[in-house]
Amino acid sequence: MSMESTQQVKGWRGWLGQRFPIDVKVYEELAKEPVPKHMERWWFALGGTPLLLFVIQGVTGILLTWYYVPRPEFAYESVTRISNELPFGWWVRGIHQWGSQLMIIAVILHMLRTFTTGAYRKPRELNWLVGTGLLVVTLTFAFTGYALVNDQLSYWATTVGTNMFAEIPVVGPIMLQMIRGGVAVTADTMTRLYPLHIGALPTAIAALIALHVVLIRFLGVTDLDARERERLARLGKSATVKGNGKVESSHFPFFPDHVMTELVIGMAVLIILVNLTILFPPTLGPKADPANTPLHIKPEWYFYPVFRWLKLFPLQIGLAGLGVGVLGFVFWPFIDAFVERRFGNRDINVILAFIVAVGALAFILWELFSV
Amino acid sequence: MDEEKNKTPDQAVTRRDFLVSGAMATSLAAVGVVAGSFGWQFVYPAAAKIPTVQVLATSLSKLPPGTRKVMKLGGNEVVLMNTNGTVRAISTVCTHLGCRAAWEEGRQQFVCPCHTGIFDVNGKVVSGPQPRALDEFAVEIKSGNVYVAVPQKEGAG
Known part of the structure; x- marks a missing residue:
């Protein structure tokens, strides 16, 4: 529908069309874009789950800001009030707390699938970078989130977490004070982490999600069947490549079929989220005490691998190892391309994913069952 | 260079354009340095020096x-x-x-x-x-x- 044709439409559609001249049909066609058959399987449709959880976190987060006070004198008391006094306060906080955990699980599962199927390979390397950015933002959300509660775990996790920055060469000490707003974790730290949690991070994650989705639409999702057949054909094993070098594959429309898959997964996530909140309502540890680190202190489970790692190695070696791991993870598509060019190995991602996943799980269990 | 030769007179950078752009860039840089140094004091607290x-x-x-x-x-x-x-x-x-x-x-x-x-x-x-x-x-x-x-x-x- 062009501007001219819009003008001919009568009624409110015509009125709106003149003032907001978008071509609805183009977007309808875009929504129906065919996606490869393998996307019918649920583990290929996990990308929408973190988005759904982000929306839930946004809504429950806004509700929590109505009662939460980001000052050390009031923070713990305001969280106590939300949890114990306000009608359904515990429920809103519980959804927010469990939502954060599920969001991390969802992002990790989505990334694990992307990693093991090699969906980050050319031309999708940049979208992998955006994805790692989303993981970092999600974990920063979680970290700043539990820093705000101001119980013992909050205080000491913030102390330890921010102290790691001090070990970064040259800029580390300046960064540490910048994040803390002083030498120690104080009221100024909380008033820095709070706007980060409710302003800067949501903006960053919204921008990254938009970029992520735009890149997916530009490049399409990886057609795994076609890719495999092309590979076999290159090796001369079976499946001949037709005419233009492309292999045909069966597809189905994004809307409504794939959206339905996403909705079914979304419903399952909602059921899990609500049940977790009801069965395990949010808890609150003792109030932050800067003079006393409690004996059995541990971060949230998703930081257990890092926590255990730091216990095992001397500080600088441990942090340098983490730094190398993070850089390797972020720039993996380029390392993978290099490995393939040099050694012709296309399965190193699967082997590596297995080792890292088993290692991380082992560290989590080790920490879970150690005092 | 060929590209330079192919440029029409409209595309060529005149001395006036160059000076104006240069002055603007210098002013912006100066503002940036001044604002940055004040901003730095604001975000990087006095606690940096602990007596x-x-x-x-x-x-x-x-x-x-x-x-x-x-x-x-x-x-x-x-x-x-x-x-x-x-x-x-x-x-x-x-x-x-x-x-x-x-x-x-x-x-x-x-x-x-x-x-x-x-x-x-x-x-x-x-x-x-x-x-x-x-x-x-x-x-x-x-x-x-x-x-x-x-x-x-x-x-x-």
Whole structure:
């Protein structure tokens, strides 16, 4: 529908069309874009789950800001009030707390699938970078989130977490004070982490999600069947490549079929989220005490691998190892391309994913069952 | 270069354009530096420089040889110990990632619960990932009183 044709439409559609001249049909066609058959399987449709959880976190987060006070004198008391006094306060906080955990699980599962199927390979390397950015933002959300509660775990996790920055060469000490707003974790730290949690991070994650989705639409999702057949054909094993070098594959429309898959997964996530909140309502540890680190202190489970790692190695070696791991993870598509060019190995991602996943799980269990 | 030759007179950069752009860029850079330096002071607090102050901790008579005291001095938790007449003040901030390495009388060690760092009675590393011994503050005995020089962290933590 062009501007001219819009003008001919009568009624409110015509009125709106003149003032907001978008071509609805183009977007309808875009929504129906065919996606490869393998996307019918649920583990290929996990990308929408973190988005759904982000929306839930946004809504429950806004509700929590109505009662939460980001000052050390009031923070713990305001969280106590939300949890114990306000009608359904515990429920809103519980959804927010469990939502954060599920969001991390969802992002990790989505990334694990992307990693093991090699969906980050050319031309999708940049979208992998955006994805790692989303993981970092999600974990920063979680970290700043539990820093705000101001119980013992909050205080000491913030102390330890921010102290790691001090070990970064040259800029580390300046960064540490910048994040803390002083030498120690104080009221100024909380008033820095709070706007980060409710302003800067949501903006960053919204921008990254938009970029992520735009890149997916530009490049399409990886057609795994076609890719495999092309590979076999290159090796001369079976499946001949037709005419233009492309292999045909069966597809189905994004809307409504794939959206339905996403909705079914979304419903399952909602059921899990609500049940977790009801069965395990949010808890609150003792109030932050800067003079006393409690004996059995541990971060949230998703930081257990890092926590255990730091216990095992001397500080600088441990942090340098983490730094190398993070850089390797972020720039993996380029390392993978290099490995393939040099050694012709296309399965190193699967082997590596297995080792890292088993290692991380082992560290989590080790920490879970150690005092 | 060919590209330069192919440019029409409209595309060529005149001296006036060059000077105007240069002046604008210089002004913007100057504004950036000035705003940046003020902004820096705002975001990077004065706490960057922590003064060291000498604090009266206790009188020597209350800390006889062979005893220890856990005290809070200027916002720092300090273990004061008198070993055969020599008084030392050891900070309980773990040198690993900043948790509190509490003095445990029973095992005669400083124990940090965060990443299981253990220090001996002198603050030296026994085991764990910590890079160095616990920090020690300068002690001075004046007229039978124990003074400790600590970083002024009052209001912090």
